[in-house]
Amino acid sequence: GEDVEQSLFLSVREGDSSVINCTYTDSSSTYLYWYKQEPGAGLQLLTYIFSNMDMKQDQRLTVLLNKKDKHLSLRIADTQTGDSAIYFCADNQGGKLIFGQGTELSVKP
């Protein structure tokens, strides 16, 4: 199947920006998503981007899409301790939502 890849860990200081990266291989992807999972909880949809866009901003979140390089990133401005979680990028492939391995974000005070 098609792959979605992420780095596994990211550690930042409170107040800094966090950038979580993702690469995908399916060139027919129409939508790409970012989900957040806090410990012991389900997945929360943070944002998504349509493939004909290269940027989407929603409050502290900025999504950048480089379709040529099949690279997606999520920037969290002014990162807070409450942002500590696992972040999954996901790709909708023919009716299936396929997830990357997840990036564990640790925010230190």
Place this chain on the structure above:
Amino acid sequence: DTEVTQTPKHLVMGMTNKKSLKCEQHMGHRAMYWYKQKAKKPPELMFVYSYEKLSINESVPSRFSPECPNSSLLNLHLHALQPEDSALYLCASSQAESLAGGYTFGSGTRLTVV
């Protein structure tokens, strides 16, 4: 109502037991999904129902049996499970299988097989 509700939240069952996981949504979504998630791993798709019909079975063992009684409900019947089936089972729904807006996930059932 913008939620997917899963019950029970926790379940411990023996290898000879039969149990069911339940999922409910009232958002008018016509696609519903079961995912299995091991600790610190991404969710893995098990089944997709579209308009109450099973459209995708990701080669899941027959000890897992899904059922979609109506457009709001999705069940997962469990029988003769193995300890390695212990995981978080997530239900999700969406307006359709390949549409924007992503999937709405429930908070999951944490299953332990002893």
